[in-house]
Amino acid sequence: MATEDKNRATAAAILPLVGGAANVSSIAHCMTRLRLGLHDRTLVDDEALKAVPAVMGVVEDDTYQIVLGPGTVARVTPEFEQLVEEGRASASETPGPVHTAEELADKGAALKAQQKTKNSTPFKLFLRKIANIFVPLIPALIGCGIIAGLNGLLVNLGWLTSVTPALAAMASGFMALIAVFVGYNTAKEFGGTPILGGAVAAIIVFPGVANIDAFGQTLSPGQGGVLGALGAAVLAVYVEKWCRRWVPEALDVLVTPTLTVLISGLVTIFGLMYVAGEVSSAIGTFADWLLSTGGAGAGFLLGGFFLPLVMLGLHQALIPIHTTLIEQQGFTVLLPILAMAGAGQVGAAAAVYLRLPRNESIRKTIRSAMPAGLLGVGEPLIYGVSLPLGRPFITACVGGAFGGGFVGLFNQLGDSVGSTAIGPSGWALFPLLDGNHGLGSTIAIYAGGLLVGYVAGFVATYFFGFGKALLTEFNVSQEPAPSTVAATGPAAASGGTPAKEPAGV
Structure with a gap:
């Protein structure tokens, strides 16, 4: 009963912040996100949504997407649907209050809005349909x-x-x-x-x-x-x-x-x-x-460029390819390599944490979002930390490249490492691993790739992710605002706006 109350409370907190029941035209969910069709986008209070404890971030795409994480979204969605039905019947919904946003969250939201405009091309809209x-x-x-x-x-x-x-x-x-x-x-x-x-x-x-x-x-x-x-x-x-x-x-x-x-x-x-x-x-x-034949080189490029592909919306073209490989061979050899991009992101976030010892606001964001990042949900770290900072996003890609090169090298040597499904990455991919040389070998190679991605992302970011101006600007005491401190969810302090579906996505 307590869990049901929690899910309903989350739904009740979200509804007024998206303009109420009258503003919701459609409701759906995927593995991690509540996807809403909205009549009037201006009625949405983005920053207040990001402060809701269970919300990891938001994405404005063809639908308005609220990231709640795997498992949670499947439980919150029915409660949200019920509240919308009740709200339409009573027609008494009103928008919620406005909360103060953090600086990095503002930058992340602005970057996402810019990217959404660039992504609204016929080809990319077609790829969204395929996804x-x-x-x-x-x-x-x-x-x-x-x-x-x-x-x-x-x-x-x-x-x-x-x-x-x-x-x-x-x-x-x-x-x-x-x-x-x-x-x-x-x-x-x-x-x-x-x-x-x-x-x-x-x-x-x-x-x-x-x-x-x-x-x-x-x-x-x-x-x-x-x-x-x-x-x-x-x-x-x-x-x-x-x-x-x-x-x-x-x-x-x-x-x-x-x-x-x-x-x-x-x-x-x-x-x-x-x-x-x-x-x-x-x-x-x-x-x-x-x-x-390409092995390490191919893995290096795939792991390094996956996050930019996500930013351009081109990663959706890989979904039918993954599915075809699973249908043919029983697993897709591409997903474990692409998952290394998340490992590079985790390593980069750890380096940012150490390089900004006096910025408690950003460090709180990283502490909150890191567990999700380890499980392959990297959106809060990407849009709440690395991308708004700029250079750490590039060094995170470097970490992904080295991790991908490691896994690709073993594929070149004859040890295929694959996933029997698409969606999860990070540690969450372990139960889905499969290969041609036994489960122990497959797990060891994938774990080694994650470790390489963590270390490479950390080293690249720690030594090359910050210029003097960036350190001067951000390495100062920045206690979170009271409204942010009160939000204790996994990404409440981050305001992070997600960049992608699980590899899936």
């Missing part, structure tokens, strides 16, 4: 991935042999039908009927396609995978919209779904499955080639 298709699948990928790892461990140890077949079924069932879920979400995101998108995508995984010849070869169930499902569902949306325009209304309920499935299905069977299958194979082959 919105795959992000809802992350909880199932994580759950099934952890069960798969547990099952593999039991099989290797020869324990609970009567249970392992059941665990294998639990772990593999979702992946066997992931194309259907992708098709459903794709049609929903592109404005079609979701179930028709799922129906067309289901053709790809239907065992009976093994009896069909296309392009001189027999099709295989699952050929084309998630990419084929995505393409098939997009095609279904366009066919459906065309039918809605031309089919008489009296016949629409019969003709439109029939033509949508028929036309899209034929194109999928005799075209998309083959093409998407070739593209999927090429992605897997390229990833293997990149890390087996």
